[in-house]
Amino acid sequence: MDRMKTATARKAYENVKGQIGGCGIWCGSCALGNGSLRALIGGLESVLDSHGAEHWAPSEMDYPAFSCGLDVLRGAASCVGCRQGGGRDDCSLRACAVESHVADCSDCTDFGSCANDELLQHMREGARKAGLFVRDPGENAGDLLAVWPKGLEASWPSTILFEDERCSNFPKS
Numbered sequence: 678m679d680r681m682k683t684a685t686a687r688k689a690y691e692n693v694k695g696q697i698g699g700c701g702i703w704c705g706s707c708a709l710g711n712g713s714l715r716a717l718i719g720g721l722e723s724v725l726d727s728h729g730a731e732h733w734a735p736s737e738m739d740y741p742a743f744s745c746g747l748d749v750l751r752g753a754a755s756c757v758g759c760r761q762g763g764g765r766d767d768c769s770l771r772a773c774a775v776e777s778h779v780a781d782c783s784d785c786t787d788f789g790s791c792a793n794d795e796l797l798q799h800m801r802e803g804a805r806k807a808g809l810f811v812r813d814p815g816e817n818a819g820d821l822l823a824v825w826p827k828g829l830e831a832s833w834p835s836t837i838l839f840e841d842e843r844c845s846n847f848p849k850s
């Protein structure tokens with residue numbers, strides 16, 4: 678992985694690693710917020726460039742358009758986190774958590790039975806399927822934020838954020 682792109686991604690991770698969204702999803706584990714998707718796309722672009730993909734890409738493929746699309750996607754794959762205005766526009770879950778004076782839905786006495794429950798469970802289940810970490814009722818947010826980063830190191834695609842550390846431990850030949 679390109680070191681500069683990984684460093685940029687790590688900065689994004691530092692920004693979101695303390696944020697648990699209103700719905701209980703950990704922004705630190707989201708590929709759009711923690712920079713891992715941007716780093717992946719950047720890594721793919723580097724490999725394609727260094728291997729001269731524009732010269733051997735299949736002729737039925739519009740390579741310039743594809744390349745431009747990757748660029749646009751890399752620029753768009755950036756979220757500042759739920760607590761800083763990122764995530765879904767006008768999210769009813771975040772708004773309700775704020776109005777209900779709870780840190781997130783996991784602390785709410787109406788969890789599992791409120792009017793927003795269908796959307797809430799949809800978001801939480803979808804996030805889990807995508808490999809994100811989600812807080813459950815009864816779990817302590819501080820405890821989770823202390824252990825989740827370790828779990829993230831082995832979780833694809835966020836694992837790439839920690840490649841530099843792994844590589845620096847390799848014996849120098």
Ligand code: SF4
Pocket residue numbers: 698699700701702759763764765768769770771800
């Ligand atoms: S924007 Fe809404 S769905 Fe997204 S993390 Fe925040 S509360 Fe959850």
Ligand code: SF4
Pocket residue numbers: 769770773774775777779781782783785786787788789791792793794797
């Ligand atoms: S009422 Fe529902 S959406 Fe609102 S904070 Fe409670 S669990 Fe979350």
